[in-house]
Amino acid sequence: MNYKSFDGDDLAFLKNLCGDERVTAREAIGEDYCHDELGGAFARPDVRVQVVSVEEISKVMAYASEKGIPVTVRGSGTGLVGGAVPLEGGILLDTSAMTRILELDEENMTLTVEPGVLLMDVAKYVEERGFFYPPDPGEKTATIGGNISTNAGGMRAVKYGVTRDYVRALTVVLPDGTVAELGGKIAKNSSGYSLKDLVVGSEGTLAIVAQATLRLLPLPKAKISLLVPFPDLAAAVGTVPKVIRAASVPTAVEFMERDVILAAEKFQARRFPDSSADAYLLLTFDGASQREVDLAWDEAAKTCLANGALDVFISATPERNESIWSARGAFLEAIKASTTEMDECDVVVPRSHVAEFVLFSREVQKRHGVRIRSFGHAGDGNLHIYVLRDELGEEAWRKRLSAAFEDLYAKARELGGQVSGEHGIGVAKRPYLREALSPEIGALMRGIKAVFDPKNILNPGKVVPCE
Numbered sequence: 490m491n492y493k494s495f496d497g498d499d500l501a502f503l504k505n506l507c508g509d510e511r512v513t514a515r516e517a518i519g520e521d522y523c524h525d526e527l528g529g530a531f532a533r534p535d536v537r538v539q540v541v542s543v544e545e546i547s548k549v550m551a552y553a554s555e556k557g558i559p560v561t562v563r564g565s566g567t568g569l570v571g572g573a574v575p576l577e578g579g580i581l582l583d584t585s586a587m588t589r590i591l592e593l594d595e596e597n598m599t600l601t602v603e604p605g606v607l608l609m610d611v612a613k614y615v616e617e618r619g620f621f622y623p624p625d626p627g628e629k630t631a632t633i634g635g636n637i638s639t640n641a642g643g644m645r646a647v648k649y650g651v652t653r654d655y656v657r658a659l660t661v662v663l664p665d666g667t668v669a670e671l672g673g674k675i676a677k678n679s680s681g682y683s684l685k686d687l688v689v690g691s692e693g694t695l696a697i698v699a700q701a702t703l704r705l706l707p708l709p710k711a712k713i714s715l716l717v718p719f720p721d722l723a724a725a726v727g728t729v730p731k732v733i734r735a736a737s738v739p740t741a742v743e744f745m746e747r748d749v750i751l752a753a754e755k756f757q758a759r760r761f762p763d764s765s766a767d768a769y770l771l772l773t774f775d776g777a778s779q780r781e782v783d784l785a786w787d788e789a790a791k792t793c794l795a796n797g798a799l800d801v802f803i804s805a806t807p808e809r810n811e812s813i814w815s816a817r818g819a820f821l822e823a824i825k826a827s828t829t830e831m832d833e834c835d836v837v838v839p840r841s842h843v844a845e846f847v848l849f850s851r852e853v854q855k856r857h858g859v860r861i862r863s864f865g866h867a868g869d870g871n872l873h874i875y876v877l878r879d880e881l882g883e884e885a886w887r888k889r890l891s892a893a894f895e896d897l898y899a900k901a902r903e904l905g906g907q908v909s910g911e912h913g914i915g916v917a918k919r920p921y922l923r924e925a926l927s928p929e930i931g932a933l934m935r936g937i938k939a940v941f942d943p944k945n946i947l948n949p950g951k952v953v954p955c956e
Contacts, residue, residue: 490945492577493557495535503538503580506548511539511586515578521566522581523574526628529832530571530916534561534581541586543660543668543699550697550947551666553580559946560664562693564605564632568639569833570915572692576950582697584634590614591700597674599657601702604634611703620705623649625741626911627818634698640690642911644741644773644817647733647868649706651911653689660700661688664942674702687937692913693948695941709775711782712740714804716813717793718766722746724797725768726844729867732772732792733840737785742868743771743817744843749824749864753816756823761816762809766799770867771817817864821873824862828877832890832917836901837871837910846900850874853896857889871910898924914952923954931956 493499495515504512515535524531540546553560559579566573575581587603593615594601600615600622609629615622626636626643635641637659642651658672671685672678688696719725726744733739750764763769770793774785790801804810825831838846847863854861860879865872876893878886898908898921908914908921923931931954938945938953 490949491557492559492579492946495558495579499556499558500536502552503536503549507538507540507545511541513537518581522563522583525566525568525571525573525915527569527832527917530574530576532574532576532578534575535578537581537583539583539586543662546582546584546662546697546699547666547668549580549582549666550662550664553946554665554944557944557946559949561948562634562638562697564635565607565630567628567631567635568915569835569912570909570917572639572913572915572948572951573635574916576916579946584697585632587634587699593618593620594674598705599674599702600705601700602633603700604632604637604698606633607631608633608636615705616708619708621708622655622703622705624652624655627821629818633701633703637689637698637701638692639911639913642866642869642871644743644866646866646871646911647742648738648740653686655704656685656689656701657704658702659685659688659698661696662699663696664944664947668699669696672702690913692915692952694938694952695947697947707777710777711779712773712775712810713782713786714810714813715770715772715774715786715790715793716762716802716804717770717772717790718763718799718802719768719770719797720766720799722768722847723844725770726847726867728770728793728796728798729843730840731796732770732789733868735785735788735792737774737776737781737788739772739785739789739868740775741771741773742866743864744847744867745769745771745817745820745864746862749820749862750816752823752827752862753819756826757816757819759812759816762802762804762812763800771813820864824875824877828860828879830878830886831875832894833912834874834876834894834897835871835909835912835918836874836897836906837869838901838904838906840868840870842904842906843867843870843872846872846904846906847874849900850897853893856896857893859889859893861893866910869910870906894921916951919952919954922952926954
């Protein structure tokens with residue numbers, strides 16, 4: 490698509506609107522704004538605009554729509570699929586300064602925030618007041634706007650669900666600058682199409698999230714974690730459905746392998762509570778009382794031991810919990826630090842096929858001569874499979890990475906899975922999404938994009954499969 494070439498008049502308009510200090514021209518934009526966390530996609534915007542209000546976003550979009558300038562929205566830039574990379578240049582709309590917590594409504598149990606508020610700040614704010622925001626993706630410095638854009642999941646999804654389940658209302662700015670209110674503080678709604686839910690997970694391709702009203706729960710009074718070593722991965726993951734079928738659903742069910750734990754130990758320069766077994770499950774239980782939690786974990790521990798667990802380590806103190814969960818939170822960075830470059834296969838498969846898929850990834854490792862490391866959310870079938878470059882040359886790396894991804898995504902389709910469980914599509918996974926969708930569904934997605942954004946100026950080149 491032909492977009493307007495950004496020029497001095499456009500820069501002058503934006504500076505007049507937002508001020509010189511919040512508008513950065515192309516040549517002064519740092520490289521951090523040209524890629525996301527993994528860095529596979531790289532493109533420099535013509536201008537970075539740091540907005541601070543709904544009104545500013547609206548005026549920027551109205552101008553961009555009139556002139557035909559592409560706009561890409563960015564929060565903290567912690568994505569892994571190039572979703573916030575401005576492929577077509579144009580305006581990089583930075584919402585990271587929109588960090589106000591606007592309202593805590595205790596009666597309706599909602600929190601209204603601007604999109605730049607960090608996930609960890611939301612959690613701290615509501616927990617200090619006796620409330621609980623369940624979505625818990627691994628990157629706590631991500632913004633709420635980014636979480637909404639990717640429908641982020643995280644470790645607690647097995648019990649509590651994902652971001653979409655906790656978005657009550659959105660204030661959005663459409664590509665032409667129109668401000669729209671979607672949803673509300675109501676607990677149920679059957680009034681026409683759910684446009685709010687369509688925007689959640691759309692990765693900034695349909696509308697810009699300018700405010701969000703989040704659903705809260707009462708803060709659980711008790712919590713405990715179990716670290717459970719198994720002789721091998723198949724035994725560990727094979728136990729998961731049996732644990733989940735028990736009376737109390739765990740808050741989180743994570744799987745991890747010894748190689749990843751050792752990488753985290755080296756990265757953090759601190760010991761994991763146990764690293765002697767080949768595979769582990771990490772289970773967490775929470776509830777309204779200690780008795781409720783004790784009954785739940787006792788049943789889970791017995792189930793694990795009956796299915797081949799070597800031991801059950803109970804983590805009931807804040808210090809021990811911090812030791813375990815800080816290591817789990819460092820897995821991505823630890824793997825990243827162990828190699829020269831990497832890319833991720835963020836698939837989701839039925840729980841019953843988690844072990845089969847991870848074992849298949851080991852076959853792919855041997856078949857294509859690349860090192861692969863994995864961990865993930867065994868409770869909901871969301872796996873993070875990382876292909877590592879190590880010392881491979883550029884041509885060999887690209888060839889082997891592509892071949893490995895083709896095999897991994899084909900296997901996910903074979904097992905009834907999907908391309909992404911929580912990190913989104915962005916640009917990196919777009920070809921694999923096209924393979925996963927029928928032509929009819931691809932056409933529907935393109936039609937939805939065309940209705941919201943007929944000029945294709947909002948985050949072009951992302952998510953929507955090509956014809």
